[in-house]
Amino acid sequence: MVCVKITLHFQRKGVIETTMPVNNNVKELRRQLQITQLKMAEDLHITRQTIIAIEKNKYNPSLELALKIADYFHVPFGEVFQLTGEDES
Amino acid sequence: MVCVKITLHFQRKGVIETTMPVNNNVKELRRQLQITQLKMAEDLHITRQTIIAIEKNKYNPSLELALKIADYFHVPFGEVFQLTGEDES
DNA sequence: GCAAAATGTAAACATATCTTTACATTTTGG
């Protein structure tokens, strides 16, 4: 037996800027390394849209992607991602 | 105008054990502190199901929850979550 | 100042994360 769900979704609106509980320094770190969004996306095997969304705080990366990003920049995790209201200790 | 999507979803089967690219030490750290799943869930304002799913590697926590969990245990992020094939340096 | 490169917007689609509810099984302590 195959089980199926049917859902109605209201679409994410590009305009909405939600205040994220997670800060990230992806844009700054990427610029320090003089890397374009396109190159970074290709290196990480994701799309440029995902980089944009993260840099513009449309949404947070998954845990897996976040770990790969910190690795990519060769910095400790806390230097890239922090809960808002926290220092990177 | 309201935009709506209709999707068919194949449901996640509880049985399936996907090999996650992310390791976590939530169960070990929780046990070291002698904390039950229920107390931890309440403290973090999530459900016990979510704790179970993470401990049993059904799925990874979101980045936000992962950061909160590391905070909760008072340990560096890398001591709780690592990419598979990586040490916690 | 112009073309190319880089960055941004939009929207639909696909999948992953998290909740809720309801039981079932295992572990713990008296």
Next chain:
DNA sequence: CCAAAATGTAAAGATATGTTTACATTTTGC
């Protein structure tokens, strides 16, 4: 041993994350 506590399974619903495609706008370099 037995009840209570802790842990586990299951499944459907809701929302967040990530991809794809197609353009629009801004920045860079010559």
